[in-house]
Amino acid sequence: MKGFEFGKKEDKMGIRASATRELVFTDCKIPKENILGKEGMGFIVAMKTFDQSRPGVAAQAVGIAQGALDLTIQYMKDRKQFGKSISSFQGLQFMLADMATEIEASRALVYACARMLDSGNSKVSKDSAMAKLFASDVAMKVTVDCVQLFGGYGYMRDYPIEKYMRDAKITQIYEGTNQIQRSIIANHLIKETAAK
Numbered sequence: 694m695k696g697f698e699f700g701k702k703e704d705k706m707g708i709r710a711s712a713t714r715e716l717v718f719t720d721c722k723i724p725k726e727n728i729l730g731k732e733g734m735g736f737i738v739a740m741k742t743f744d745q746s747r748p749g750v751a752a753q754a755v756g757i758a759q760g761a762l763d764l765t766i767q768y769m770k771d772r773k774q775f776g777k778s779i780s781s782f783q784g785l786q787f788m789l790a791d792m793a794t795e796i797e798a799s800r801a802l803v804y805a806c807a808r809m810l811d812s813g814n815s816k817v818s819k820d821s822a823m824a825k826l827f828a829s830d831v832a833m834k835v836t837v838d839c840v841q842l843f844g845g846y847g848y849m850r851d852y853p854i855e856k857y858m859r860d861a862k863i864t865q866i867y868e869g870t871n872q873i874q875r876s877i878i879a880n881h882l883i884k885e886t887a888a889k
């Protein structure tokens with residue numbers, strides 16, 4: 694449309710393969726037939742879109758966390774310290790067990806939410822927010838721990854693990870920050886209780 698153009702390409706910490714740009718509207722006129730939903734209902738349309746897109750961000754977070762864990766287990770099997778593979782140290786094994794359990798819990802929440810959406814259930818706002826919140830917090834925690842398990846190499850760009858940590862961060866921010874997800878969940882809980 695006349696009056697619309699892309700602005701600056703943002704220089705981001707992570708998800709650098711996905712371009713993020715400013716959208717600039719200058720006296721841009723949009724024809725009536727392009728309205729999404731009804732006039733004045735834009736906020737509702739946006740919120741309903743988030744109900745569908747937040748489980749997608751949650752799935753992205755599960756993938757980042759699982760990818761980081763897979764790489765880390767392989768690295769730990771190869772890396773020898775004190776004459777042993779570091780995967781034989783019980784303290785580190787406990788970290789692996791916690792990470793795998795949390796990832797599996799995130800995956801279960803994403804699948805539960807996806808099943809609700811697939812069945813046509815329109816009351817998914819709380820579940821979408823829970824899936825996005827939980828999976829993204831798990832992805833952040835897991836990727837930070839994976840960097841730790843790589844030791845000094847974890848901090849180097851030569852190894853791929855730091856990228857997972859940078860990519861995980863955005864999942865706590867976009868499609869509504871995790872503070873906002875907590876507010877949504879709490880508001881639903883309070884409303885549900887008042888309705889009983």
Ligand SMILES: Cc1cc2nc3c(=O)[nH]c(=O)nc-3n(C[C@H](O)[C@H](O)[C@H](O)COP(=O)(O)OP(=O)(O)OC[C@H]3O[C@@H](n4cnc5c(N)ncnc54)[C@H](O)[C@@H]3O)c2cc1C
Pocket residue numbers: 705713863866867868869870871872873876
């Ligand atoms: C790479 C990237 C891609 C993005 N893509 C999209 C996209 O495709 N579509 C889209 O709509 N948006 C997108 N966003 C925007 C993103 O959703 C917002 O940045 C995000 O919602 C936070 O809003 P804000 O940046 O204005 O932060 P602010 O609202 O200024 O928040 C700053 C801090 O205050 C906290 N905060 C704010 N209000 C409250 C409150 N009421 N209670 C408690 N804490 C609060 C926030 O959680 C945050 O920690 C993208 C952002 C980035 C970085």
